[in-house]
Structure formats: C-alpha cells, structure tokens
Amino acid sequence: MLSNRRRLIVKTAVLTLVAAGASAGAAGLALLYGGWYNIGATAQHFPFVYTVLEEGMKYSVRRHAQDIKVPRLGGEQQLRLGAAVYRDKCAQCHGGPGFAQSTIGMSMQPIPGPLIDATQRWEARELYWVTKHGIKMSGMPAWEYHLREDELWAVVAFVTALPAMSARDYRAWTAPDAPQGGAK
Amino acid sequence: MKAAGLVLMLALAGCAPKRPPAGVQGDPERGKIALTQYACQSCHLVPGVPGSQVYVGRPLVGMAGRKVLAGGLPNDQANLARWIRDPQAIDPETAMPNMGVSERDALDMSAYLLSQ
Numbered sequence: 545m546l547s548n549r550r551r552l553i554v555k556t557a558v559l560t561l562v563a564a565g566a567s568a569g570a571a572g573l574a575l576l577y578g579g580w581y582n583i584g585a586t587a588q589h590f591p592f593v594y595t596v597l598e599e600g601m602k603y604s605v606r607r608h609a610q611d612i613k614v615p616r617l618g619g620e621q622q623l624r625l626g627a628a629v630y631r632d633k634c635a636q637c638h639g640g641p642g643f644a645q646s647t648i649g650m651s652m653q654p655i656p657g658p659l660i661d662a663t664q665r666w667e668a669r670e671l672y673w674v675t676k677h678g679i680k681m682s683g684m685p686a687w688e689y690h691l692r693e694d695e696l697w698a699v700v701a702f703v704t705a706l707p708a709m710s711a712r713d714y715r716a717w718t719a720p721d722a723p724q725g726g727a728k
Numbered sequence: 729m730k731a732a733g734l735v736l737m738l739a740l741a742g743c744a745p746k747r748p749p750a751g752v753q754g755d756p757e758r759g760k761i762a763l764t765q766y767a768c769q770s771c772h773l774v775p776g777v778p779g780s781q782v783y784v785g786r787p788l789v790g791m792a793g794r795k796v797l798a799g800g801l802p803n804d805q806a807n808l809a810r811w812i813r814d815p816q817a818i819d820p821e822t823a824m825p826n827m828g829v830s831e832r833d834a835l836d837m838s839a840y841l842l843s844q
Contacts, residue, residue: 590778641823642816642822642824642825644828649767657782661783
C-alpha cells in the first residue's frame with residue numbers, strides 16, 4: 545500500500561495534469577469558436593509557423609516521392625508539350641522568367657513559389673509527385689485527373705529547364721501561336 | 729518601478745516599425761502588406777516578411793544603404809518606385825516581371841524597404 549504522503553503526491557500530480565489538460569482544451573475551444581484567429585490571407589504567418597509548415601511539406605513530399613522512377617526527360621518534343629502545359633496550367637500562379645503570375649497567384653497565402661529555382665529545391669520525381677497530387681491547404685491543385693501521364697512528365701521536364709531560360713526564351717517557348725506552345 | 733516601465737517602453741519601441749529616413753514619402757506599414765500582395769516575397773527575402781529561403785531575386789535587406797539599384801540606377805525613392813512599377817523600362821532583359829503595381833502601392837512599398 546502507498547503511504548499517505550505518496551498517495552497525496554500521486555493525487556496532486558494526476559489532478560494537476562487533468563486541470564492543465566482541461567484548461568488547455570477550454571482555451572483551444574475558445575480560440576476555435578471565438579473566431580479570434582485571423583483567417584485573412586493578408587495576415588502573414590508567424591515566421592516560426594511558416595517554417596514548420598514548410599519543413600513538414602518538404603519531408604512529406606520527399607518520402608512520398610522516393611520510389612518514383614523518372615523517365616528520360618528533356619527531348620524537344622517533350623519540352624514543347626511541357627511549355628504548353630506550363631503556360632496553360634502553371635504560369636497563372638507561379639509566373640516564369642520575366643512573366644508575372646496573375647493576380648490570383650499574387651495574393652495567395654501561402655504564396656505559390658517561383659519555379660525558376662525549383663531544381664535547387666526538388667528532384668524531378670518530387671516535382672512530378674507535387675504536380676500529380678497537389679499540396680493540401682496550400683492552393684496547389686492535384687493534376688492527376690486533369691493531365692495525362694505524358695503531360696505531367698513533360699511539365700516536369702519544362703520546369704527543370706527553367707533555371708537556364710531567359711525571359712526572351714520563355715516568351716518564345718510559351719507563345720500562344722507556337723505549335724503546341726513550343727518555340728523554333 | 730520606473731526602471732521596469734522604461735524597460736517596457738524600450739521593448740515596445742523595438743517592436744514598432746523603424747522610422748523611414750528623412751525625405752522618404754509614403755506609408756511603410758501599408759507598404760509592408762502591399763509587398764506581400766504583389767508576391768514580392770515569392771522571389772525575394774523581404775525583411776520582416778515570413779517566407780521561404782528564396783534567392784530568385786536579390787534579398788531586399790539594407791535597401792537604404794545601397795548606392796545603385798538594378799545594376800546601375802542611382803538609388804533613391806523615385807527610382808526604386810519606378811523599378812518596382814516597370815522593371816522592363818529600365819532593363820528590358822530582367823527576369824523580374826512587371827507586377828502591375830499602382831503608383832501609390834509602389835511608393836508605400838519603397839517607403840517600407842527604405843526604412844528597413
């Protein structure tokens with residue numbers, strides 16, 4: 545049997561934990577139903593919150609994309625197709641070299657990142673996975689049911705070609721009258 | 729008691745936005761929000777604005793201390809606002825797009841950048 549003193553200590557510890565849990569729960573509910581959290585997209589995250597969310601996204605994408613086999617990328621035909629897909633589905637939010645995203649993409653929260661530097665952040669298989677499945681709660685749509693498999697890989701190929709592309713080349717590749725959106 | 733009050737005041741002063749240098753026009757507080765509404769932080773590190781570690785455009789720290797903008801334009805508020813509004817007019821080959829920034833928004837954005 546526990547001594548009286550021990551029993552008092554255990555009882556105090558348990559009651560303290562219960563009270564702390566209950567008050568944390570009450571504070572959480574008050575925050576949730578009180579509407580104090582500013583859901584407006586003009587209000588930025590705290591830097592810490594932004595970083596944690598971004599890190600979580602990075603590791604999730606890495607894990608989920610790890611077994612994807614990347615086909616050969618970068619043929620002329622494929623880049624033409626990728627340029628057309630990029631122009632029609634991506635540039636509105638992500639912009640391109642010398643090309644501004646539309647106002648839809650400008651004021652989103654989180655902001656859709658530029659893809660000019662995407663190869664510094666992501667492997668090709670990860671770009672494919674993000675394009676195919678989208679990113680929850682970020683505004684990035686999933687394209688699996690809206691683009692064909694060859695279109696998904698073509699746009700990945702085009703994105704991996706962006707870092708070396710000048711504003712003038714980008715305009716040529718994505719010109720509306722170019723055959724399949726390609727250049728030259 | 730007085731000392732604690734002084735410490736509190738100094739701490740609060742540290743949180744307040746820095747004063748823009750003399751001669752800078754516009755509203756830096758409004759400019760800080762405007763910068764996020766034209767997606768500046770998607771390509772630039774902007775002091776005081778949370779975002780990813782991006783270096784597509786130059787980091788916008790210490791703008792007030794720079795001698796030139798965009799590789800050769802003398803750095804003053806009028807030129808900074810001009811660059812923000814129409815970079816192609818200054819450098820036709822720049823990768824920075826024209827974001828369609830209004831005159832007032834560009835003035836406020838430049839006021840914020842010059843007060844950091």
